[in-house]
Amino acid sequence: MKKIIPFLWILMFISFFLGVMLGGNNFVKERAVTLCLSCMGLEE
Amino acid sequence: MKRKWFQLVSTFIHNGYVGFLANSNIYTGFLKNLCGPGLNCHSCPASLFTCPLGILQNFLISIRILSWQVLIGSFFYILGFFLFFGLFLGRFICGWLCPFGFLQDLIYKIPFFKKQIKFPLHIENYLKFIFLIFFVILLPLFITNEIGYGIFMVLQIYMSCRNYRSWIF
Numbered sequence: 001m002k003k004i005i006p007f008l009w010i011l012m013f014i015s016f017f018l019g020v021m022l023g024g025n026n027f028v029k030e031r032a033v034t035l036c037l038s039c040m041g042l043e044e
Numbered sequence: 045m046k047r048k049w050f051q052l053v054s055t056f057i058h059n060g061y062v063g064f065l066a067n068s069n070i071y072t073g074f075l076k077n078l079c080g081p082g083l084n085c086h087s088c089p090a091s092l093f094t095c096p097l098g099i100l101q102n103f104l105i106s107i108r109i110l111s112w113q114v115l116i117g118s119f120f121y122i123l124g125f126f127l128f129f130g131l132f133l134g135r136f137i138c139g140w141l142c143p144f145g146f147l148q149d150l151i152y153k154i155p156f157f158k159k160q161i162k163f164p165l166h167i168e169n170y171l172k173f174i175f176l177i178f179f180v181i182l183l184p185l186f187i188t189n190e191i192g193y194g195i196f197m198v199l200q201i202y203m204s205c206r207n208y209r210s211w212i213f
Binding site for chain 1: 070071072076077079086087089091093094095098099102103110113114116117118119120121122123124127128130131
C-alpha cells in the first residue's frame with residue numbers, strides 16, 4: 001500500500017495541472033455559486 | 045472538548061461569508077474555485093468553499109451534457125482535491141474539520157430514544173462504501189430527467205411536494 005503513495009502524489013499534481021489547464025476550476029465555481037431551487041424562486 | 049472547539053471554528057470558516065446579510069446574495073469570490081475539507085452545502089449564502097462531494101454529484105448529474113474538455117478538466121480538478129485532502133489530512137477531516145460531522149455530533153447529544161442497529165462486522169466494514177456508491181455515484185448518474193440531466197430522488201420528492209409546501213405557507 002505504501003508503495004503507491006508517491007504515485008498518488010504525482011497523480012495529484014498532474015490532476016491539478018490538467019484540471020486547471022482545461023478549465024475544471026471554472027466548472028466548479030460555476031456550480032458552486034448556484035443557489036438551491038428554493039432560493040432561485042423556482043418553487044413559485 | 046478541544047475537538048468540539050476545533051469543529052466549531054472549522055464550521056465558521058466554512059460558512060464565513062457574512063456579506064450575504066448586507067447584499068442578500070451568495071458568495072462568488074475566488075474561494076469558490078476551491079473545495080473545502082468537509083461536507084458543507086456550497087449553495088448556502090454564507091458558504092465560502094465548494095463541497096467536494098456536492099461538486100462530485102454535480103459533475104455526475106451533468107456528465108451527459110458536458111463537452112469533453114469540461115468533462116476531463118473538471119474530473120481531474122475534482123480528483124486532485126480528493127487526493128490532496130486524502131494525502132494531507134486523511135480521516136482527520138471526518139473527526140475534526142467536517143461541519144456536517146459536527147452537526148451530527150451535536151444532534152447525537154440530544155437525549156432521545158436511540159436504537160443501535162447492529163450488522164455483522166464484515167458488512168459494517170463495507171457499509172460506508174455501499175452508501176458512497178449508491179447515494180453519491182449511482183443515484184446522480186442514473187436517475188435522470190427527460191433531457192438526460194441527472195436528478196436526485198430527494199429533489200424529485202421535493203418538487204412533487206412543493207405544491208403542498210406553498211399551501212402550508
